[in-house]
Amino acid sequence: MNYKDSGVDIDKGNKFVESIKRLSKNLPDQGFVSKIGAFSSLFSLSHFGSDIYIASTTDGVGTKLKIAFAVNKHDSVGIDLVAMNVNDIITTGIMPAFFLDYIAYSDLSNNVLENVFKGIAEGLRQANCAIAGGETAQMPSMYNKGEYDLAGFCVGIGKKDDLFEGNVKEGDCLIGIASSGFHSNGYSLIRKAFFEIAKYKLDTIVSNKTLGEILLTPTIIYVTSVKPIKQYIKAAAHITGGGFIENIPRCLEGLGCEIDTKTIKTQEEFLLVSDIAKLSKEEMYRTFNMGVGFVLVVDEKDRDIVLDKLHSNNINSYLIGNVVKEVGVCLK
Missing domain, CATH: 3.30.1330.10 (PurM-like, N-terminal domain)
Structure with a gap:
């Protein structure tokens, strides 16, 4: 199964964006x-x-x-x-x-x-x-x-x-700030997996909470997380629809990245969807935030400063990867 099977076609959406660019070029x-x-x-x-x-x-x-x-x-x-x-x-x-x-x-x-x-x-x-x-x-x-x-x-x-300075280069570090769960993306697939395939109910208990409570957990607002460390950030990505695969490259200025998925603290509900719907790793990272709602690009020399400042403010964050020359997202 994939996201398209639940009625959401990311590729079709991307093609529409290209059409918008073409149709608006003379505006x-x-x-x-x-x-x-x-x-x-x-x-x-x-x-x-x-x-x-x-x-x-x-x-x-x-x-x-x-x-x-x-x-x-x-x-x-x-x-x-x-x-x-x-x-x-x-x-x-x-x-x-x-x-x-x-x-x-x-x-x-x-x-x-x-x-x-x-x-x-x-x-x-x-x-x-x-x-x-x-x-x-x-x-x-x-x-x-x-x-x-x-x-x-x-x-x-x-x-x-x-403005963030940009000038992203090979070797820059990617720091992920934790999400609160699914945030507000992938719900067509989530509903199909939980309610159509697994036949769960909203009062089904998952990780000591009802499924309804988990699914209505609000998206984290990252304004106060980012503001104190703005001077160290080169670029940033909000991980929404399209997950890691579609969103992180949007801020890398033509470069790519390697993501060490073993460092990502993925909540149980993501793994449950993956198991129920038999989703590949690539499909999961193309659909969901997988436990990381916001990604910062920082110079390697500033990595520890940024992490220390985030941790001192009780913001759950960690190094998740690096910028590389090859375009795209490589999941390791």
Whole structure:
């Protein structure tokens, strides 16, 4: 089995991104520092006579919402919504400034909407990010009763000195910061494995928790982890849909990396999905974060400084690999 068997075609999504690049090539692009496909866009205001850079991103929570509907717990997905956006913003080195949300539904109680926003507010508190506004759209017959969709939009504001320096080179170190579990990716495959193949229920006990509790564990927000060590970071990757294979190369500037998978502290629930769905190692690392939600690229001479600072702040992190010349991700 693979991710495509659960209805998600990563290759098709990548082809669509290439189509977007082609179809948008004649649109205005003055001021853009980044290209389509980066974790976050970067826009320079230099042609307006300013040294300000604006980072922006948009993302949602995906089919993890199906678990929230089934458990009738809606606050944690609000945290996920913020996390998926602010974690993309900070891959640039710029910190998030403000956020907007979009909630679409057909028929919901006010209590559900309020709980969703309680989660959004908690996520924004963790990210030290303001709410600028949003949109709540009731669309009769568009969604099933009791269901909704979420989208978020985030903007970060900084200066050139705030940006990660780049200049990634062979021999640089990759430091992984632990995830809290599945975060908000791979849930189409997760639901197929647990509920269709294994016939588990949401109250099935896994690692001393119900499966529902595990699946609704919110995504970690990495803003406070990254901020104190910004000066040592060359580049960063948020490990979301596409796992290690798709995400880490996006920050390596045409180089590749070797990952020592033996160093990664993978939670039991990942191994359980792998066993149930009979997934290959490569498919697991192309779908899930495998216990690492954020990856930093640092110079070898700064490796121990960064790890010491992270550990002193009780942030679970460790060396997971190195940058190499060969393009791609080599799993060892």
